Amino acid sequence: MNLFCLCSKKKAYISPNLYPSKKETGKAVPTWNYSVVHVRGRVFFKHESNWILQLLNKISDFHELNQNLPWSVSDAPAEFTKKLVNAVVGLEFVIDDIVGNFKLSQNKTASDYSGVVNGLASSKNSSDISVARQMQRSTCS
Numbered sequence: 001m002n003l004f005c006l007c008s009k010k011k012a013y014i015s016p017n018l019y020p021s022k023k024e025t026g027k028a029v030p031t032w033n034y035s036v037v038h039v040r041g042r043v044f045f046k047h048e049s050n051w052i053l054q055l056l057n058k059i060s061d062f063h064e065l066n067q068n069l070p071w072s073v074s075d076a077p078a079e080f081t082k083k084l085v086n087a088v089v090g091l092e093f094v095i096d097d098i099v100g101n102f103k104l105s106q107n108k109t110a111s112d113y114s115g116v117v118n119g120l121a122s123s124k125n126s127s128d129i130s131v132a133r134q135m136q137r138s139t140c141s
Contacts, residue, residue: 003093005039012131014105018119019112033104033116033131040097046090053085104135113139 016028046052057073064070073081105116113135120132 001043003039003041003043005041006036007039008034008036010035010127010130010134012120012123012125012128014116015119018115019108020115021109021112031103033102033120033135035102035104035131035134036100038097038099038101039093039095041093041095044092044094046092048090049082049085052088052090053081055090056085056088102134102138104131104138106138 011032011034014031014033016022016030019028022028053073060071060073064072105113108116117132117135117139120128120135123129123132
């Protein structure tokens, strides 16, 4: 089965009020700044118990790594684990193409860009702050 996945974590609404040029010209409209990844590939459904158990072991081992007493799948009774594994359908993604893209006000003047960074950085919204940090990093490169 073909798969297209759009992954977007960082996004921020950009109010025209963040642009200093709005005060001068009034020529500003709202927009969004964002980072996105487009992934294309194929997905395979896995029903084999051994494949699923191996995956569950890897996932558990990874996430339990920093625990004082790491839990392991083998800590659960075998019959219990077998019953649960039989209820799971595994997914395997084979990635054929990955494209990353971002829109971070890079088409704006330095003054408007700074206005957006400062406005987002002073927001109480964690996504806005994250986008502001990404914008700051991209100007330092």
